[in-house]
Amino acid sequence: MRSPKDFFAPLAVGAPEPLRQIPVPPSRMIHFFDPSNEKMAAKVPDLAKKVDVLLGNLEDAVRADRKEAARNGLVAIAKATDFGKTQLWTRVNSLDSPWVLDDLITLVTEIGDKLDVIMVPKVEGAQDIHYVDRLLAQLEARAGLTKPLLVHAILETASGVVNVEEIAGASPRMQGISLGPADLAASRRMKTTRVGGGHPGYLVRTDPTGEDLNAGRTTYQQDLWHYTVARMVDACAANGILPYYGPFGDIRDVVACEDQFRNAFLLGCVGAWSLHPVQIDIAKKVFSPAPEDVAWARRVIAAMGDGTGAVMIDGKMQDDASVKQCRVVAELADALAADDPELAAAYDAATKEASA
Ligand SMILES: CC(=O)SCCNC(=O)CCNC(=O)[C@H](O)C(C)(C)COP(=O)(O)OP(=O)(O)OC[C@H]1O[C@@H](n2cnc3c(N)ncnc32)[C@H](O)[C@@H]1OP(=O)(O)O
Ligand SMILES: CC(=O)C(=O)O
Ligand SMILES: [Mg+2]
Numbered sequence: 001m002r003s004p005k006d007f008f009a010p011l012a013v014g015a016p017e018p019l020r021q022i023p024v025p026p027s028r029m030i031h032f033f034d035p036s037n038e039k040m041a042a043k044v045p046d047l048a049k050k051v052d053v054l055l056g057n058l059e060d061a062v063r064a065d066r067k068e069a070a071r072n073g074l075v076a077i078a079k080a081t082d083f084g085k086t087q088l089w090t091r092v093n094s095l096d097s098p099w100v101l102d103d104l105i106t107l108v109t110e111i112g113d114k115l116d117v118i119m120v121p122k123v124e125g126a127q128d129i130h131y132v133d134r135l136l137a138q139l140e141a142r143a144g145l146t147k148p149l150l151v152h153a154i155l156e157t158a159s160g161v162v163n164v165e166e167i168a169g170a171s172p173r174m175q176g177i178s179l180g181p182a183d184l185a186a187s188r189r190m191k192t193t194r195v196g197g198g199h200p201g202y203l204v205r206t207d208p209t210g211e212d213l214n215a216g217r218t219t220y221q222q223d224l225w226h227y228t229v230a231r232m233v234d235a236c237a238a239n240g241i242l243p244y245y246g247p248f249g250d251i252r253d254v255v256a257c258e259d260q261f262r263n264a265f266l267l268g269c270v271g272a273w274s275l276h277p278v279q280i281d282i283a284k285k286v287f288s289p290a291p292e293d294v295a296w297a298r299r300v301i302a303a304m305g306d307g308t309g310a311v312m313i314d315g316k317m318q319d320d321a322s323v324k325q326c327r328v329v330a331e332l333a334d335a336l337a338a339d340d341p342e343l344a345a346a347y348d349a350a351t352k353e354a355s356a
Contacts, residue, residue: 008172011134011138013141014144015137015140018171018172018173019150022240022241022242027052028272028283028284029273029284030052030055030272031054032057035071035074036069044077044081045082047277047280048083048084051274052271053088055091055119055273056070056074056088056089056090058070058092058103059094059097060121071103074107075111079111089115089117089118091120091154092104092118095122104118108139108149109139113145116149117150117175117176118152120152121154121156121180122183123155124160125166125167126166126170129151129174130170133173151171153168155167155179155232156180160184164235168235168239169238175242176236177242177243179244181194181195181246182247192224203220203222204222226263229263242270242271244269245260245269245273246273247272247273248272249275251278254278254279254282258282260272261287269287271283271287289329289332289336291346292350293329294350294351295351295355296326297326299313299355300318308320
């Protein structure tokens with residue numbers, strides 16, 4: 001481990017200074033595309049206008065014989081596209097694969113100035129982040145980059161979950177962590193066969209009401225991911241980085257996708273992955289605070305003055321702790337509204353209505 005005094009020192013001569021604060025532009029949806037898929041690649045310029053993050057995926061879901069095409073495709077797309085304020089991320093192949101070294105060397109050298117974040121899959125512990133950290137510093141120095149690349153880890157191994165706190169704090173490059181429910185389920189030897197979401201067999205049942213053990217007993221499906229998401233959120237918040245829910249694989253089930261995303265939003269996540277265009281608007285809706293919540297938050301903040309003491313609003317006690325929660329919601333809303341006139345108008349209309 002580096003000493004705290006060295007933590008923000010560049011790891012290679014000539015590499016850019018690490019950032020002291022992780023930037024927090026909107027990242028409600030990380031939209032995945034396969035850069036070797038011509039149909040998806042053709043949609044990138046239009047998608048760039050409607051998503052917060054575009055991610056060129058090189059890892060799972062890209063066939064082994066398309067890995068090079070995906071890497072080269074991403075280079076070509078990055079060079080040819082004006083992404084505006086939309087961030088460009090990539091997911092490189094896993095550290096035990098034969099492709100990751102060429103992924104990192106090629107991408108940092110060719111398009112390091114266009115990439116914001118490098119997502120690293122199957123992270124098991126701080127050692128994986130340290131490896132990538134040093135390599136990126138060497139490549140940044142060689143490419144003459146002036147802005148450091150940030151690193152995002154996928155939480156998708158049992159070891160990764162055990163070590164999530166040290167992963168979150170392993171480097172000043174750490175931007176965030178996403179839940180990877182599919183690989184995590186396999187790593188834990190869970191008996192599911194899905195990509196994220198719930199399972200009807202994972203439930204609790206009300207007590208029996210008589211002799212018949214089957215009669216009148218309601219069951220409630222439980223959330224398979226609650227423990228891991230909550231742990232990830234704490235690890236991220238404690239280290240000043242951002243937590244995300246990952247993929248929801250049942251593309252057709254837009255209803256349950258919205259539920260899964262909302263659970264993550266309420267627990268503290270800032271965004272989720274969109275695997276298909278139909279999931280983009282779901283993530284945008286869920287990870288933008290609802291206008292009525294923003295109106296309420298603004299009302300509490302106004303009523304609380306300097307933020308100390310206690311007041312009653314509509315029968316509910318407000319004090320220093322509730323105004324802090326309201327600030328989280330109101331500040332997120334302001335940040336999103338700054339670049340979205342439609343959202344700004346919806347927030348202002350709800351605020352006006354609530355104070356009328
Ligand atoms: C566990 C994990 O690692 S999750 C992360 C890895 N997985 C991924 O990245 C998957 C990304 N998504 C996909 O590969 C695809 O969306 C699939 C395979 C799920 C479905 O693809 P399709 O069967 O083509 O879906 P569908 O027919 O509904 O697509 C409609 C259109 O949207 C396009 N499209 C589908 N997904 C995407 C996408 N992610 N980005 C851009 N365009 C897309 C299709 O090419 C198609 O285009 P067309 O109208 O010009 O023909
Ligand atoms: C997100 C991912 O890679 C997984 O669920 O395995
Ligand atoms: Mg995975």
